Amino acid sequence: MVNIYIDNAATTKIDKRVLKKMIPYFENKYGNASSIHFMGQENDLKITECKKEIAQIINGNQNNIVFTSSATEANNLIIKGVMRANRDKGNHFLISAIEHPCVLSSARELLDEGFKFDYIPVDKNGVIILDELKKKIKPETVLISVMTVNNEIGSIQPIAEIGKIAREKNIYFHTDAVQAVPYLKIDIKKWQVDFLSLSAHKFYGPQGAGLAYINKDIKIKPIIVGGGQEDGLRSGTYNMAGIVGLTEAFKLAYKERDSYLKEVREVRDYFWKELKKNIKNIRINGDLKYKTPNSLNVMFEGIEGEAILIDLSLKGIHVSTGSACSAQNLRVSSVIKAIGVSDEYMNSNVRFTFGRYNKKKEIGRVVKELVKTVDRLRKFSSIK
Ligand SMILES: Cc1ncc(COP(=O)(O)O)c(C=O)c1O
CATH class of the missing domain: 3.40.640.10 (Type I PLP-dependent aspartate aminotransferase-like (Major domain))
Structure with a gap:
């Protein structure tokens, strides 16, 4: 894998x-x-x-x-x-x-x-x-x-x-x-x-x-x-x-800043476009125009971010829910709290941060696996 x-x-x-x-x-x-x-x-x-x-x-x-x-x-x-x-x-x-x-x-x-x-x-x-x-x-x-x-x-x-x-x-x-x-x-x-x-x-x-x-x-x-x-x-x-x-x-x-920024933005934006097309009831934390071009924090209504993270990791796709330093203790992120996210979305976020080695051609597999993960996890939730 x-x-x-x-x-x-x-x-x-x-x-x-x-x-x-x-x-x-x-x-x-x-x-x-x-x-x-x-x-x-x-x-x-x-x-x-x-x-x-x-x-x-x-x-x-x-x-x-x-x-x-x-x-x-x-x-x-x-x-x-x-x-x-x-x-x-x-x-x-x-x-x-x-x-x-x-x-x-x-x-x-x-x-x-x-x-x-x-x-x-x-x-x-x-x-x-x-x-x-x-x-x-x-x-x-x-x-x-x-x-x-x-x-x-x-x-x-x-x-x-x-x-x-x-x-x-x-x-x-x-x-x-x-x-x-x-x-x-x-x-x-x-x-x-x-x-x-x-x-x-x-x-x-x-x-x-x-x-x-x-x-x-x-x-x-x-x-x-x-x-x-x-x-x-x-x-x-x-x-x-x-x-x-x-x-x-x-x-x-x-x-190498100029070419790097262009490439990373392209991959991230493509990922977000594909994600929106394939999964319902998701939204990002904060408007893209205030963010660096590598970063995307997505909330998947009705499911725990950690459950998504673990499921994806078993499939060889490695993402996080927040700061690496808080990955061991699964508490509510103070950042997500500070931006005023409502309770039903509170723990549903996943952080995707792209970099130099991510390629557009990987995105298809990531989205496909995410769709399966989200479908499976939402079976246990009220959101379908
Ligand atoms: C904003 C910010 N500050 C500080 C740190 C800590 O950096 P280091 O891993 O060098 O201790 C991190 C790492 O996650 C970070 O993202």
């Missing part, structure tokens, strides 16, 4: 060109970048080169790039680190109602330390409501954290507008841009962001390699301490292969 993978927001298959660039760092170039000898210093220079290349693409400052093990780590560092280091400025921050669990959990952890936060609500398309954001700002607000693109429904947020509001109010601004590559052109200066997070495995790079962009004019307290790497902001031996892989994948993502 040939697997069809439509869960690219959870992770992507590594690009062979990326892997090829990484291999020498396992085989020969294994020097510790903090070592004084030549093998170490050569790798230290490579890290600087990687930062320079990434900074150019995002219109940022290379000295503000900190490599981490994941975006989860980057988000923890930025949210906890900024709030803890700036207590003198205030104890309040804002996050959107649709953040990834690593932002939510970081925020909740800070409650125990006397910090307070509020959620910025989103509309039915999963886009944050700017007037609500403005209303929630307090004199003691230190940080605003709003993701660039939502991982469950693909909604794009008005990042430059939020950046402007934050700058006017002298509030620091973080965006988790994990799902934005290469769908949006990240621009640190235009967006007026102080902090940004990325993860290599979402754009055909390796798992276990992330990045935190940190405006170093702002105080931040590290969460991992030790050897003092990354100007003391993130101790731990540099993951050379991961850093090289992340950089190569990032460069390729933006170099």
Whole structure:
């Protein structure tokens, strides 16, 4: 059975060109970048080169790039680190109602330390409501954290507008841009962001390699301490292969952006057209015009999304219902709740996220299997 993978927001298959660039760092170039000898210093220079290349693409400052093990780590560092280091400025921050669990959990952890936060609500398309954001700002607000693109429904947020509001109010601004590559052109200066997070495995790079962009004019307290790497902001031996892989994948993502966006949109739109033609009582969460072109979150009235997912997976078709991090505990998605989905649809959503390796010719099989799955499951429900 040939697997069809439509869960690219959870992770992507590594690009062979990326892997090829990484291999020498396992085989020969294994020097510790903090070592004084030549093998170490050569790798230290490579890290600087990687930062320079990434900074150019995002219109940022290379000295503000900190490599981490994941975006989860980057988000923890930025949210906890900024709030803890700036207590003198205030104890309040804002996050959107649709953040990834690593932002939510970081925020909740800070409650125990006397910090307070509020959620910025989103509309039915999963886009944050700017007037609500403005209303929630307090004199003691230190940080605003709003993701660039939502991982469950693909909604794009008005990042430059939020950046402007934050700058006017002298509030620091973080965006988790994990799902934005290469769908949006990240621009640190235009967006007026102080902090940004990325993860290599979402754009055909390796798992276990992330990045935190940190405006170093702002105080931040590290969460991992030790050897003092990354100007003391993130101790731990540099993951050379991961850093090289992340950089190569990032460069390729933006170099090949135009053709990639066209192809991925074509496959997704074709899938949605075929789905609507063949299955009744379905609808998407949020309007397509607010979404990145890889993403489609579909509600199948009367059936559980998880039941569809499991049935499809047995047939070699791999999709998800929401964030990969919540796939183990089958609770109601906070994102789906935040966009105001009614109770009868609440658990009926399936997330399809397309990517580079999905082809239009696969869609026929996916739709055919989905029709069978939905027909079978709806036999047990009141919806036919
Ligand atoms: C929006 C968003 N933020 C953060 C993460 C966490 O990234 P990582 O897997 O690098 O920890 C994910 C991954 O699902 C994500 O989609």
